[in-house]
Amino acid sequence: MTAAGGLALIALGAILRYIVDWHLSWVDVDFLGSVFLTAGAAALAFGTVTAFSRERRIARRVRAHAYEQRWSDEPPQS
Numbered sequence: 001m002t003a004a005g006g007l008a009l010i011a012l013g014a015i016l017r018y019i020v021d022w023h024l025s026w027v028d029v030d031f032l033g034s035v036f037l038t039a040g041a042a043a044l045a046f047g048t049v050t051a052f053s054r055e056r057r058i059a060r061r062v063r064a065h066a067y068e069q070r071w072s073d074e075p076p077q078s
Helices: 003-019 029-071
Strands: none
Touching (some): 003 029
16 A cells, blocks of 8 residues: 555545544444544555655665676676
8 A cells, every 4th residue: 555545544534533423333433433544644654664765775776786887897888
């Protein structure tokens, strides 16, 4: 799940927790909203960490490739 999915879960959880006042006999809507809020916050944090670590990993790979090309004995290929 990405950061956008986390934001969607947070929005859905906030709607269920604070706006909806349904009273169903088989589910507590306030608790369900709290669960969605918590899951959305976790998904947002995970998506953010994953996105930033992916950028660092790609940047590290590009820098390593440039370093190898600069110090190799062969001329750079075009």
